[in-house]
Amino acid sequence: xxxxxxxxxxxxxxxxxxxxxxxxxxxxxxxxxxxxxxxxxxxxxxxxxxxxxxxxxxxxxxxxxxxxxxxxxxxxxxxxxxxxxxxxxxxxxxxxxxxxxxxxxxxxxxxxxxxxxxxxxxxxxxxxxxxxxxxxxxxxxxxxxxxxxxxxxxxxxxxxxxxxxxxxxxxxxxxxxxxxxxxxxxxxxxxxxxxxxxxxxxxxxxxxxxxxxxxxxxxxxxxxxxxxxxxxxxxxxxxxxxxxxxxxxxxx
Amino acid sequence: xxxxxxxxxxxxxxxxxxxxxxxxxxxxxxxxxxxxxxxxxxxxxxxxxxxxxxxxxxxxxxxxxxxxxxxxxxxxxxxxxxx
Numbered sequence: 001x002x003x004x005x006x007x008x009x010x011x012x013x014x015x016x017x018x019x020x021x022x023x024x025x026x027x028x029x030x031x032x033x034x035x036x037x038x039x040x041x042x043x044x045x046x047x048x049x050x051x052x053x054x055x056x057x058x059x060x061x062x063x064x065x066x067x068x069x070x071x072x073x074x075x076x077x078x079x080x081x082x083x084x085x086x087x088x089x090x091x092x093x094x095x096x097x098x099x100x101x102x103x104x105x106x107x108x109x110x111x112x113x114x115x116x117x118x119x120x121x122x123x124x125x126x127x128x129x130x131x132x133x134x135x136x137x138x139x140x141x142x143x144x145x146x147x148x149x150x151x152x153x154x155x156x157x158x159x160x161x162x163x164x165x166x167x168x169x170x171x172x173x174x175x176x177x178x179x180x181x182x183x184x185x186x187x188x189x190x191x192x193x194x195x196x197x198x199x200x201x202x203x204x205x206x207x208x209x210x211x212x213x214x215x216x217x218x219x220x221x222x223x224x225x226x227x228x229x230x231x232x233x234x235x236x237x238x239x240x241x242x243x244x245x246x247x248x249x250x251x252x
Numbered sequence: 253x254x255x256x257x258x259x260x261x262x263x264x265x266x267x268x269x270x271x272x273x274x275x276x277x278x279x280x281x282x283x284x285x286x287x288x289x290x291x292x293x294x295x296x297x298x299x300x301x302x303x304x305x306x307x308x309x310x311x312x313x314x315x316x317x318x319x320x321x322x323x324x325x326x327x328x329x330x331x332x333x334x335x
Contacts, residue, residue, distance in 0.1 A: 054281060054284050054285065055277075055280065057284050058284050071288075072283075072284075072287075072288040073288050073290075074284075074287065074288040074290045075284045077289075077291060089291075092291065096289075225276065225279045228279075228283060231283040231284075231287035231288050232283075234287075234288065
């Protein structure tokens, strides 16, 4: 029998018996010092490579989130022996406790903002075209360089416009968050993909600020998701020596 | 008994709900497959042939690549990233 790991929690027990894990198996805690690893048993040949198990993983983590501080494991973290699991936890115990302290009483919110990037880019290009005199006959090399330079100027202006919008959005939300990760222009139309770590006490204020932002008009489209466990804010060292690697998908 | 006729408003509401469900699912997949604590279990499950509905999505492809990296083997036969 294997062990499927869902999360690390700041408790050595007390997981509700009603929580069911993958394939309906009961979920329980394996204690290590003052923390616990929440697992369920899994038959070695069990078929879990499907969407249902991914959703179940999240469901268990969310149920735990109501009562504990949670470090969610990445999906498909499986051990064949309890001893092997405990060995890994022992190796990275300090990392886990540091992270549990950091995300204690905090949840993650995802924010996505969409704008008509293609339209904005076209508008900028058109403005440049109108500003410039029509190109006369010249050396092909010079023409190529000029076009490259024009493209560079358009890209730069496009990014500056994005920075301006993001600064306004972030200004609204920033005061309620303890940590954040912003990603600008993942695509031309995805202006901002951000995750914010928000204290439980400030959760309502954060949501209110988002609502105000959304209601402020304009052509932007806003999406919020959460509260989530702090998936994006777990920073673990690779070696387990406690030195923070500050990686996005904390890998050990 | 007449079958109730769906108004365009009903259809719009259904479409909107389905859209929201898809967005939520994407947000979940993005986190559960891609983020979180990674401690290598000694049983590694290959997800290269994982039979998820959203196989064409970038989030899943990148997860597969991540798993392959962790496993130390190249990912063969990967679909192209959707554009």
